[in-house]
Amino acid sequence: MKPAAYWRQSKTWQQWLGRTGTVIASTSIHLAPPQLAAFVPYSYVIVDFGNEKMEFMGAGQDELRVGDEVVCVLRKLCVPSDEALIPYGIKVVKKAEA
Amino acid sequence: MSTNLSIIGTSITKFGELWEKSLVELMTEAVTEAVRDAGVDPEDIEAIFVANKAAGSFENQLHLNALASQLFPHFPPAVHIEAACASGGAALLAAEHALLAGQYKTVLVVGAEKMTDVSAEETTEILASAADATRQFGSTFPALYALVADMYLRKHALTSEVLATIAVKNHRHALKNSKAQFRKELSLEQVMQSAIIAPPLRVFDCSPISDGAAAVVLTTQPHKAKARVAGAGQGQDAMVLADRRSLTTFRATSTAAKQAYQRAGMKPADIQCAEVHDCFTIAELLAIADLGFFPEEEAGRATLQNQTTLGGKIIINPSGGLKACGHPVGATGVKQVAYLAELVSRGEADRVLAHNVGGAGGTAVVHILEKAL
Numbered sequence: 001m002k003p004a005a006y007w008r009q010s011k012t013w014q015q016w017l018g019r020t021g022t023v024i025a026s027t028s029i030h031l032a033p034p035q036l037a038a039f040v041p042y043s044y045v046i047v048d049f050g051n052e053k054m055e056f057m058g059a060g061q062d063e064l065r066v067g068d069e070v071v072c073v074l075r076k077l078c079v080p081s082d083e084a085l086i087p088y089g090i091k092v093v094k095k096a097e098a
Numbered sequence: 099m100s101t102n103l104s105i106i107g108t109s110i111t112k113f114g115e116l117w118e119k120s121l122v123e124l125m126t127e128a129v130t131e132a133v134r135d136a137g138v139d140p141e142d143i144e145a146i147f148v149a150n151k152a153a154g155s156f157e158n159q160l161h162l163n164a165l166a167s168q169l170f171p172h173f174p175p176a177v178h179i180e181a182a183c184a185s186g187g188a189a190l191l192a193a194e195h196a197l198l199a200g201q202y203k204t205v206l207v208v209g210a211e212k213m214t215d216v217s218a219e220e221t222t223e224i225l226a227s228a229a230d231a232t233r234q235f236g237s238t239f240p241a242l243y244a245l246v247a248d249m250y251l252r253k254h255a256l257t258s259e260v261l262a263t264i265a266v267k268n269h270r271h272a273l274k275n276s277k278a279q280f281r282k283e284l285s286l287e288q289v290m291q292s293a294i295i296a297p298p299l300r301v302f303d304c305s306p307i308s309d310g311a312a313a314v315v316l317t318t319q320p321h322k323a324k325a326r327v328a329g330a331g332q333g334q335d336a337m338v339l340a341d342r343r344s345l346t347t348f349r350a351t352s353t354a355a356k357q358a359y360q361r362a363g364m365k366p367a368d369i370q371c372a373e374v375h376d377c378f379t380i381a382e383l384l385a386i387a388d389l390g391f392f393p394e395e396e397a398g399r400a401t402l403q404n405q406t407t408l409g410g411k412i413i414i415n416p417s418g419g420l421k422a423c424g425h426p427v428g429a430t431g432v433k434q435v436a437y438l439a440e441l442v443s444r445g446e447a448d449r450v451l452a453h454n455v456g457g458a459g460g461t462a463v464v465h466i467l468e469k470a471l
Contacts, residue, residue: 027244027296033223053340057236
């Protein structure tokens with residue numbers, strides 16, 4: 001991720017961090033682009049936050065299922081190379097584990 | 099459409115993993131054959147519309163309009179149209195609009211994509227460029243369609259057998275298509291036991307990574323025609339699935355279909371066969387309802403009861419669809435229309451429909467063709 005793009009996406013963290021919602025559709029990704037390959041399989045879900053819905057990666061390899069209560073957390077987004085910055089971003093985890 | 103828009107020449111290259119052919123060679127083959135098929139002088143082509151999604155990423159090759167134009171001795175004006183996997187449909191629409199406006203009398207549309215020079219992981223990354231890069235981070239195309247499939251199967255109490263049924267049918271249809279990437283029958287068990295990509299989607303629920311090109315010559319002039327463009331339409335929707343009102347229907351498709359039916363003066367029951375955008379098996383289930391062939395709640399049962407193949411209510415994806423014929427993304431929308439025009443010209447059908455989708459339903463283009471007058 002380019003530093004400028006990383007900085008721009010960081011502006012939305014405040015909007016999401018700590019918010020809780022319910023998973024309404026779920027899958028897990030078994031074939032991912034190279035920079036995400038180390039995370040597979042990872043969950044990819046649509047979360048209903050009550051007043052809006054959003055799509056997020058699940059943190060770690062926990063399988064998220066429809067109906068799970070989740071919370072937005074800050075996690076590594078890509079596996080960093082030796083030279084590049086370490087990109088963080090919003091993912092979701094099961095509420096009980098947060 | 100009031101002006102007579104005719105398809106007078108078509109060509110489709112072999113689809114598949116064509117290591118021996120470059121993007122330019124594929125385009126050249128499709129263009130040369132379509133012009134020859136139309137029986138016009140190359141200098142009669144007044145403009146070219148090139149459909150391609152990602153040659154800039156796959157091949158570091160852009161400026162495709164100039165690449166296409168230089169295939170002609172008179173260097174006709176050319177433009178490149180990109181609308182993700184609906185690039186072909188969108189290029190056809192742009193060409194039709196230029197003809198209807200009277201700007202040109204005869205034009206060529208060529209769609210091409212060269213995808214197999216990079217790894218599957220890199221392809222996944224390039225194709226993900228059709229999603230919202232900031233708001234769908236970490237998604238892949240199979241994953242977006244898997245979310246749709248997850249919602250759809252739960253809503254209608256269906257199992258993944260209905261998805262596998264579509265893969266089996268489209269592979270069977272492709273057996274008689276010499277241009278198809280896969281001409282091999284699959285069993286339900288093979289599909290349902292294949293490797294998981296993004297559950298409930300397995301590898302045989304996904305269209306392949308393909309090289310290929312297709313071209314069509316369109317005219318408003320009196321000329322022996324293979325088919326007539328009766329109507330067309332385009333619809334759009336939010337790119338982010340979470341922003342959609344419904345995930346079990348694609349609004350872009352129903353909007354495009356409504357316009358196309360209205361312009362053609364036809365209704366869904368008039369259509370005898372359709373090429374629909376089955377980039378993943380679930381996409382065909384949505385399409386046959388969004389295009390009006392079946393009510394949403396009956397689409398699954400109709401599929402399981404063979405109502406979408408020869409002997410059923412309507413033949414869906416006679417070419418094998420994206421699933422088995424292949425999906426060189428920029429070529430697909432042009433190939434659908436070229437394939438259907440050939441069916442109509444052989445007298446195998448009189449009224450047919452092509453449905454081309456960009457992304458996970460952000461864009462849709464529908465064309466209706468009928469027998470030439």
